[in-house]
Amino acid sequence: MNNIKELMASKLPPKGKKYLTRPSFYFLLKMLTAFWRPQKDRWPQKISFSFYLDLLYRAYRKKHPVVWTNVYTPPELIWALGGTPFMPEIFAAVAASLGLAPFFLKKAEQAWYSSDLCSFHRGALGMMHSRLVPPPDLILATNQLCDGAIKFLEAASAFYRCPFYLLHIPYPVTSPAQAQTWLAKELAALVRDLKPLLPVTPHTINGVVNHSNQAREYLLAVNRLRQQIPSPYRGREALSDVTMHLLALGTTYGTTFYHHLADNLSERVKNKRPVLPQQKYRLLWLHFRPYYPNFLFDFLEEHYGAVIAFEEVNAVTWEKLSVADFWFSLAAKILSNPLWGQAGRRAAQAVSLARLYQVHGVIHFAQGGCRQSNGGVFLLRETLRNLKIPFLNLEGDCIDERNFMAGQTMTRLESFLEMLEG
Amino acid sequence: MIAAGIDVGSNTTKVVILKNGEWVGDALVLTGADNRSSVEKALAQAVKAAGIKQTEITQYVATGYGRINIPFADRKVTEISCHGRGAHTVFPGTRTVIDVGGQDSKVIRVDASGRVADFIMNDKCAAGTGRFLEVMARALEITLTEMAAVAGKSKNPVTISNTCTVFAESEVISYLAQGLPKEDIIRGLHEAVVDRIESMALRLGIEPEVTMTGGVALNTAIVTSLSKRLKLTILLPPQPQLIGAYGAALIATNQA
Ligand code: SF4
Numbered sequence: 001m002n003n004i005k006e007l008m009a010s011k012l013p014p015k016g017k018k019y020l021t022r023p024s025f026y027f028l029l030k031m032l033t034a035f036w037r038p039q040k041d042r043w044p045q046k047i048s049f050s051f052y053l054d055l056l057y058r059a060y061r062k063k064h065p066v067v068w069t070n071v072y073t074p075p076e077l078i079w080a081l082g083g084t085p086f087m088p089e090i091f092a093a094v095a096a097s098l099g100l101a102p103f104f105l106k107k108a109e110q111a112w113y114s115s116d117l118c119s120f121h122r123g124a125l126g127m128m129h130s131r132l133v134p135p136p137d138l139i140l141a142t143n144q145l146c147d148g149a150i151k152f153l154e155a156a157s158a159f160y161r162c163p164f165y166l167l168h169i170p171y172p173v174t175s176p177a178q179a180q181t182w183l184a185k186e187l188a189a190l191v192r193d194l195k196p197l198l199p200v201t202p203h204t205i206n207g208v209v210n211h212s213n214q215a216r217e218y219l220l221a222v223n224r225l226r227q228q229i230p231s232p233y234r235g236r237e238a239l240s241d242v243t244m245h246l247l248a249l250g251t252t253y254g255t256t257f258y259h260h261l262a263d264n265l266s267e268r269v270k271n272k273r274p275v276l277p278q279q280k281y282r283l284l285w286l287h288f289r290p291y292y293p294n295f296l297f298d299f300l301e302e303h304y305g306a307v308i309a310f311e312e313v314n315a316v317t318w319e320k321l322s323v324a325d326f327w328f329s330l331a332a333k334i335l336s337n338p339l340w341g342q343a344g345r346r347a348a349q350a351v352s353l354a355r356l357y358q359v360h361g362v363i364h365f366a367q368g369g370c371r372q373s374n375g376g377v378f379l380l381r382e383t384l385r386n387l388k389i390p391f392l393n394l395e396g397d398c399i400d401e402r403n404f405m406a407g408q409t410m411t412r413l414e415s416f417l418e419m420l421e422g
Numbered sequence: 423m424i425a426a427g428i429d430v431g432s433n434t435t436k437v438v439i440l441k442n443g444e445w446v447g448d449a450l451v452l453t454g455a456d457n458r459s460s461v462e463k464a465l466a467q468a469v470k471a472a473g474i475k476q477t478e479i480t481q482y483v484a485t486g487y488g489r490i491n492i493p494f495a496d497r498k499v500t501e502i503s504c505h506g507r508g509a510h511t512v513f514p515g516t517r518t519v520i521d522v523g524g525q526d527s528k529v530i531r532v533d534a535s536g537r538v539a540d541f542i543m544n545d546k547c548a549a550g551t552g553r554f555l556e557v558m559a560r561a562l563e564i565t566l567t568e569m570a571a572v573a574g575k576s577k578n579p580v581t582i583s584n585t586c587t588v589f590a591e592s593e594v595i596s597y598l599a600q601g602l603p604k605e606d607i608i609r610g611l612h613e614a615v616v617d618r619i620e621s622m623a624l625r626l627g628i629e630p631e632v633t634m635t636g637g638v639a640l641n642t643a644i645v646t647s648l649s650k651r652l653k654l655t656i657l658l659p660p661q662p663q664l665i666g667a668y669g670a671a672l673i674a675t676n677q678a
Pocket of ligand 1: 367369
């Protein structure tokens with residue numbers, strides 16, 4: 001117990017922590033960012049950067065309740081309730097991209113979290129114990145995608161002594177329609193329970209739905225443009241952008257981000273400015289990518305002319321949301337995620353994306369500790385193999401660079417590409 | 423046309439030289455800490471054995487984990503492709519290659535033309551590799567060459583339950599302290615390695631003919647046990663540890 005108290009009370013480096021947890025810091029950065037005039041190609045980056053600053057500003061300002069949730073909880077739900085959604089796993093990826101993940105991972109391990117726990121959660125827990133994330137007013141966990149998320153958010157609820165809610169998402173096995181009705185009712189009931197903390201208004205629902213639907217249209221356009229050969233966009237960047245549709249859908253940021261991205265890509269296609277003019281191989285990427293600095297993608301491009309043409313996590317699997325039937329349409333969106341439910345759904349999506357994007361092979365990045373993804377690898381491999389689509393299960397870690405074995409990872413990737421070369 | 427294949431492994435560096443596709447010279451030296459000097463040494467020995475001058479070599483292909491450290495190589499190719507190509511050339515009926523080297527073990531499926539059709543590698547740990555046996559040989563104060571012969575004498579092999587090399591070493595020490603016969607411990611260690619290779623092979627799926635390459639293929643106890651478990655004959659090239667370099671030299675020849 002003493003240990004926990006010590007950890008909770010710990011005052012940790014890095015220096016400047018006090019600035020990082022002040023709204024004024026983010027406000028200032030937001031103002032400075034407003035003067036940033038990047039090249040047209042970089043506008044989406046500016047928008048996503050501004051979005052994150054604004055999110056942190058809102059979260060530290062505390063005018064709107066901060067709701068911690070796990071990835072794949074539709075952000076529209078929390079925006080519509082007037083809250084500020086905060087997905088700590090995304091910030092674990094941000095920390096990794098800044099090279100800070102090992103510090104937070106060690107912090108989590110010192111707090112008794114097993115190194116077997118998915119590093120998205122370990123990283124997030126380390127940030128929590130370092131008190132470098134905006135504290136939640138309440139927690140809304142979902143059982144989609146993994147059980148680890150619930151446990152980690154439950155730990156956060158105990159740490160911050162804030163209420164914990166769980167949205168139970170049915171595993172859509174036999175009757176998807178029944179699952180949708182059930183989930184819509186559960187959502188409506190949850191919203192009733194949350195009313196004292198998060199009062200929903202028709203006005204907010206309207207705005208959120210409009211933004212989400214517009215962003216969806218732009219994202220669809222982006223995805224259509226990415227079918228072009230050679231590819232107009234790098235999968236590596238798209239695997240970072242995914243955080244925008246995980247968190248920013250339902251906001252003006254989400255809409256403008258995808259609007260600019262669609263415009264950019266369409267210009268690149270029109271002006272024949274692909275990622276690699278001499279593109280040889282197109283690959284489909286399953287799961288997320290390593291977010292710490294690494295040379296994998298540059299190497300693939302430079303030595304093999306290989307680009308990640310598309311990623312499963314950027315597929316639009318849901319229909320438009322409806323203002324009139326908000327909970328029902330939100331339930332449909334949640335259940336449409338092929339990463340949830342039977343592994344066969346995911347495998348079927350991989351096949352259709354492999355065909356649509358005319359890829360030469362599929363890489364599944366097997367995140368250490370991710371049971372939900374790795375448990376389905378046999379089915380994935382068999383499904384693709386039966387259709388003669390080459391498949392590589394690449395073991396690694398998205399966040400924990402200490403688990404990155406450069407030589408072994410490269411040998412596996414290179415061997416796969418040599419296999420495609422024949 | 424003279425081509426050289428250089429395989430820089432974790433333990434040894436191998437060179438094979440081909441003249442118009444014919445194997446004319448080879449060499450094997452310890453890799454040591456400095457990849458470049460071991461490559462130079464191996465090349466010099468192989469050149470001498472081939473009776474040529476190094477300047478006559480027109481194509482170099484490098485493979486093995488140290489392939490990136492050979493700046494003069496015309497091409498760098500992974501061990502998977504090289505072992506596949508090498509084994510298939512020695513035994514054209516080969517459809518599955520089991521390569522167990524110092525730090526990696528791999529099972530490779532090749533098609534009728536020797537191209538890699540699928541592969542699997544050991545997870546990032548020394549279990550099921552030559553390094554595992556090497557560490558254990560040291561703990562048992564016995565040479566690697568003696569190990570296979572001693573294992574053959576065992577009647578009652580022990581079970582090594584740890585896959586981690588460090589923990590398995592402690593397990594070996596505790597068996598020694600219990601006074602268990604060395605041959606039973608050594609046989610148990612062999613079976614532990616075979617366990618790992620077998621499960622990889624079954625995971626990928628075995629299609630005969632099966633050829634084994636890499637330094638561990640010189641260990642008859644491993645080959646016999648694996649062949650029993652897989653219920654098939656395992657083909658052994660004359661110098662299995664040179665097959666990666668041979669495959670690299672073949673690729674270099676085709677490239678010219
Ligand atoms: S990678 Fe897997 S285990 Fe980790 S958060 Fe995502 S779904 Fe959960």
